[in-house]
Amino acid sequence: MKVLKLIGKQNTSTIMIEKGILKEAAELCRTTCMEMGPSQICMITDTNVAGLYLKELEHRLSELKLPIFHHMIRAGEEHKTLETVAGIYDTLSNHQFGRDDMIIALGGGVTGDIAGYVAATYLRGIRHLVQIPTTLLAQVDSSVGGKTGVDLPQGKNLVGAFRQPDLVLIDPEVLTSLPEKDYHSGMAEIIKYGCISDPELLELVLEVEDNKRITELIERCIRIKIKVVEADETEGGLRRILNFGHTIGHGVEKLGNYTKLSHGEAVAIGMAAAVKMGESIGITKDGCFERLIPILQAFGLPTALTEPVEEVYEAMLTDKKKQGDSIHFVFIEEFGKTQMKKIPAVELKKMMKVLGD
Numbered sequence: 001m002k003v004l005k006l007i008g009k010q011n012t013s014t015i016m017i018e019k020g021i022l023k024e025a026a027e028l029c030r031t032t033c034m035e036m037g038p039s040q041i042c043m044i045t046d047t048n049v050a051g052l053y054l055k056e057l058e059h060r061l062s063e064l065k066l067p068i069f070h071h072m073i074r075a076g077e078e079h080k081t082l083e084t085v086a087g088i089y090d091t092l093s094n095h096q097f098g099r100d101d102m103i104i105a106l107g108g109g110v111t112g113d114i115a116g117y118v119a120a121t122y123l124r125g126i127r128h129l130v131q132i133p134t135t136l137l138a139q140v141d142s143s144v145g146g147k148t149g150v151d152l153p154q155g156k157n158l159v160g161a162f163r164q165p166d167l168v169l170i171d172p173e174v175l176t177s178l179p180e181k182d183y184h185s186g187m188a189e190i191i192k193y194g195c196i197s198d199p200e201l202l203e204l205v206l207e208v209e210d211n212k213r214i215t216e217l218i219e220r221c222i223r224i225k226i227k228v229v230e231a232d233e234t235e236g237g238l239r240r241i242l243n244f245g246h247t248i249g250h251g252v253e254k255l256g257n258y259t260k261l262s263h264g265e266a267v268a269i270g271m272a273a274a275v276k277m278g279e280s281i282g283i284t285k286d287g288c289f290e291r292l293i294p295i296l297q298a299f300g301l302p303t304a305l306t307e308p309v310e311e312v313y314e315a316m317l318t319d320k321k322k323q324g325d326s327i328h329f330v331f332i333e334e335f336g337k338t339q340m341k342k343i344p345a346v347e348l349k350k351m352m353k354v355l356g357d
């Protein structure tokens, strides 16, 4: 079993990775995050994951001899809203859920972001938070690092809080039930880590057959994320490199009403765009675009804008990465080396001309 630690300012996250680890969930919760003795557990999951893993996990956790109840949210990014959060607050309050109790997020990035936000805000913060990510994307990215939040009609993740989970249990076995589209969406974030920090990943992703090396890939991504988050937990600087591909990505994701494209598909488009723009202005080494495209395509990921440039630009402007009239944009100089630039919005618009009409 791989055990990694992320030392945050407020608390430390223990991250454990191993196939089949969920069978030991009760024992691992007991040994890593039961201090201050929670008196009950609320599991938050979505309508798809519930049918697959909820019952078994509740059964495993019954060894803790604590009351367990669950709140099921509707699956899909379009439900990552304050309304969903309010529904969970209702459930918690109906159960007289207390500050020392425990929230367990069981699901993909949407469930994790919502449950994390609830844990950060209900009663001004719940003491125990466990993330059990069930999508590849959540396993390599969203479950680690403590960013939580929900979307507003104006844009993605516009409301949120930082809250490191106490424990993250990553079981690559649950990925066997993941639809291919979602698996590929997670691959986009792995490719992102390859672009910004670990170019070898760009070769490894193409060698992953039948999930055999997936545990290794997950671990490598998490190690990068831990390093970046420990250096800049609240995204004042370095952490922004994790947003590579996300500025334009969020624009296209929004234009598709968060349903047309998966998060990873949107990020794939955003990464291809960032590399193309970078090459056109001489920041990115020539040839990167040509190398990146077939890697993304190997996972069926889109690489070109799905909507007119002008519309993507407008959609991007409501993204919170904009500051005043400037946007922090992440380029790569070459694979493994980023360059962050604060660009006036109008200039960015000009740079985007290379992406089409």
Ligand SMILES: NC(=O)c1ccc[n+]([C@@H]2O[C@H](COP(=O)([O-])OP(=O)(O)OC[C@H]3O[C@@H](n4cnc5c(N)ncnc54)[C@H](O)[C@@H]3O)[C@@H](O)[C@H]2O)c1
Residues within 6 Å of the ligand: 046, 047, 048, 049, 052, 075, 076, 077, 080, 107, 108, 109, 110, 111, 113, 134, 135, 136, 137, 138, 141, 142, 143, 144, 145, 146, 147, 148, 156, 157, 174, 175, 176, 177, 178, 179, 182, 185, 262, 263, 264
């Ligand atoms: N907090 C962060 O740092 C961070 C980082 C990256 C992404 N995110 C967020 O993560 C979200 C995307 O996450 P996602 O791609 O996991 O989306 P998701 O949670 O919507 O999951 C995708 C789909 O897979 C289903 N599913 C989950 N696990 C399954 C399993 N094991 N088997 C079968 N089906 C399963 C879900 O029900 C859903 O339909 C976005 O909202 C994004 O903003 C957050």
Ligand SMILES: [Zn+2]
Residues within 6 Å of the ligand: 141, 189, 246, 263, 267
């Ligand atoms: Zn992402």
